[in-house]
Amino acid sequence: MKEIHAEHAELAGEFNKDEDRVDWHDETLWWIRAKRDKAVNQLPEWERLRDAASQIKDHVLGNLDTYLEQFEANALQNGVKVHWAANAEEHNKIVYQIMLDQGVLRMVKSKSMLTEECHLNEYLKEHGIEVIDSDLGERIVQLAEEAPSHIVLPCIHKKKEEIGELFHIHLGTEKGNSDPQFLTNTARIHLREIFLTRKVALTGVNFAVAETGEIVVCTNEGNADMGAHLANVHIASMGIEKIIPKKEHLGVFLRLLTRSATGQPITTYSSHFKTPQNGREMHIIIVDNGRTRQLGRPDFRNSLKCIRCGACMNTCPVYRRSGGHSYHNAIAGPIGSILAPNLDMKDYADLPFASTLCGSCSNVCPVKIDIHQQLYKWRQVIVKEGYATKTKKVSMQVMSNTLSSPTAYHLAGKMGRFVIKYAPFAVNNRLNPWYKQRDLPSAPEQSFGEWYKENRKKQ
Amino acid sequence: MSTSTSRDSILGKVALNKPESTPLPDLSFFINGTAAVTEQFITILGNIGGKAHHREGTIDEVISTIKNDFPELKRIYSSDPDVRRALDLQFVTPASGHAFEDVDVAIIKAHFGVAENGAVWITDDLMGNRALPFICQHLVVIVDEKNLVPTMHEAYKKIGSSKYNYGAFIAGPSKTADIEQSLVLGAHGPKSMTVFIMA
Numbered sequence: 001m002k003e004i005h006a007e008h009a010e011l012a013g014e015f016n017k018d019e020d021r022v023d024w025h026d027e028t029l030w031w032i033r034a035k036r037d038k039a040v041n042q043l044p045e046w047e048r049l050r051d052a053a054s055q056i057k058d059h060v061l062g063n064l065d066t067y068l069e070q071f072e073a074n075a076l077q078n079g080v081k082v083h084w085a086a087n088a089e090e091h092n093k094i095v096y097q098i099m100l101d102q103g104v105l106r107m108v109k110s111k112s113m114l115t116e117e118c119h120l121n122e123y124l125k126e127h128g129i130e131v132i133d134s135d136l137g138e139r140i141v142q143l144a145e146e147a148p149s150h151i152v153l154p155c156i157h158k159k160k161e162e163i164g165e166l167f168h169i170h171l172g173t174e175k176g177n178s179d180p181q182f183l184t185n186t187a188r189i190h191l192r193e194i195f196l197t198r199k200v201a202l203t204g205v206n207f208a209v210a211e212t213g214e215i216v217v218c219t220n221e222g223n224a225d226m227g228a229h230l231a232n233v234h235i236a237s238m239g240i241e242k243i244i245p246k247k248e249h250l251g252v253f254l255r256l257l258t259r260s261a262t263g264q265p266i267t268t269y270s271s272h273f274k275t276p277q278n279g280r281e282m283h284i285i286i287v288d289n290g291r292t293r294q295l296g297r298p299d300f301r302n303s304l305k306c307i308r309c310g311a312c313m314n315t316c317p318v319y320r321r322s323g324g325h326s327y328h329n330a331i332a333g334p335i336g337s338i339l340a341p342n343l344d345m346k347d348y349a350d351l352p353f354a355s356t357l358c359g360s361c362s363n364v365c366p367v368k369i370d371i372h373q374q375l376y377k378w379r380q381v382i383v384k385e386g387y388a389t390k391t392k393k394v395s396m397q398v399m400s401n402t403l404s405s406p407t408a409y410h411l412a413g414k415m416g417r418f419v420i421k422y423a424p425f426a427v428n429n430r431l432n433p434w435y436k437q438r439d440l441p442s443a444p445e446q447s448f449g450e451w452y453k454e455n456r457k458k459q
Numbered sequence: 460m461s462t463s464t465s466r467d468s469i470l471g472k473v474a475l476n477k478p479e480s481t482p483l484p485d486l487s488f489f490i491n492g493t494a495a496v497t498e499q500f501i502t503i504l505g506n507i508g509g510k511a512h513h514r515e516g517t518i519d520e521v522i523s524t525i526k527n528d529f530p531e532l533k534r535i536y537s538s539d540p541d542v543r544r545a546l547d548l549q550f551v552t553p554a555s556g557h558a559f560e561d562v563d564v565a566i567i568k569a570h571f572g573v574a575e576n577g578a579v580w581i582t583d584d585l586m587g588n589r590a591l592p593f594i595c596q597h598l599v600v601i602v603d604e605k606n607l608v609p610t611m612h613e614a615y616k617k618i619g620s621s622k623y624n625y626g627a628f629i630a631g632p633s634k635t636a637d638i639e640q641s642l643v644l645g646a647h648g649p650k651s652m653t654v655f656i657m658a
Contacts, residue, residue: 028639028640032640045489048488048489049489051484052484052486052489055481055482055483055484058481059480059481059483061477062479062480062481063480064473065477068469068470068473069470072466084463084465084466084469085465086465086469090465135637136635136637136638136646137635140637140638153637153640154637156640159639160638160639160641163638180638180639180643181643183638184635184638184643184645184646185643185645188645188647191647192647195647196557196560220634220635220646221634221635221646221648222647222648223646225589225590225593225627226590226593226594226647226648229556229589229593230555230557240469240473245483247615248615248616249486250611251486251489251611251612251614251615252486252489252612254628255575255610255611262636264507265503265575265577265630266573266576266577266611266628266630267630268631268632268633268634269593269629269630269633270627270628271625271626271627272623272626272627274623274624274625274626275624277624277625279554286469288465292472292473292476293472293476295472295473295476295477296472298478301478
């Protein structure tokens, strides 16, 4: 089922061909990062909230089996049907079976990165089921036959003119109209008809409360609610890591989530689904798909604390300039790069290298995941397991030899300064991928070591 | 499909792979109920695209303000007995949310409001039908000033173990910024949200 695809650097190279678009993408995401900062700085207790959130999630990981069982028992008591899926395939089959039981061929779906991870839409399409994504950004990428490029802002890579053209082709709007207000209103009318006619609605889950068996879904558009309340059957898909122990813990997470994501104080809707509506059905599918394996990796398990705010993407200098599609994974950016190798170490071997290790991701993470350290650790695992590309292996070996020998280190520094000064063409040519989109700095006359030696003698 | 087998195997793997348990944090630090909450609620709700009226008076006076605010909108609905009396509303709450598709203005009472984010907490018993606050074109919420709390921590304290089948924090009109980050109010749900804070 998996397609052969290029690696991150190559895909980023494609994205980088349009320099204006890269600048615009970069600036838009940085603007959202700045909005996050503004919201965060209004709360003096922000760091304590991050600590609390991190500790709650740590506690959950240490007691996950107990909480999953508690959640299941309470959800069953609430009249909800609970399913367990070991992997993507089982998840998709369960959804399909529910559709068959209902005898319907059309579904409306709100945002769920888990269903992206499971490739649910493709699976259902192959089985003759139509899925319409109802989040505006997701509907846009669906019309464009693309995947979302960001977990919170699915079509952040698209210009309004491109969206106007898509709406012209698929929804019959006048050609050339790309006014966001007009396009949003068109989507409102188009999707209202979908909400009113679909019998099955699928949503994701932001938080699942063990104490009460309820699930919480957060949206700004209200699409999860429109779908779920108007359908006969509500299916909610969640990874095992969405569990939190108590309702009071929502206070911590709902304060952190949207401030981190977009700088809003909270999403417009934070909906708490406990029981199905009278005479209707609610199903919750609890999915593993590699999460228990990640739980068993001490260096990487706390990636499971992620609450999917996207702050690490908005702040990442590599993500902002390479675009979400260059990560060829349902979840892009720094967090995607530490989650993906667990799913398939060979296929995603390139992702932990798509980082400068600057650490900005870890600094903004609301649940304090050590993202950049995990990126670094994945590199070592990937090289050791033999999944790194040949050039990467050689360059890492050269780097390691150079840094472990003082003589080699000093010589390399001298050579570098000489080359930059007298023969820059040896570095800044098209054969050197590092030089793409970069300018060389002017070389200093001497190294700090040489300067120190000289000036120490003078004294 | 063998869901029960998957259940046992998932729980088994979790038990095998989970780390040592660590304690839950103490959240009492975050409770501080002293801020001047009404002003903050009004400001924040305004910032997120909503509107607040802080006022004294009866439900009838609130209704006449609403009719003033939405002169051209005729179909007003509420499942609250006081509001229904004031509106002289005969229409009975139907079982399916589809029936509210043409509602212009829905009026719903909230349990309480949260100053730090402009959200109100509404459960399905107050909505009448879960779809109503989402499917209406404009949403009006009535909340008692004495029921405003500073933050989400006090909010969940207030919810406590109260019974509900469905509940939502609603903060402002439905919105999206998916097209080039341009904010548009009225994505799928209400195009406006007005909160009456009753002194």
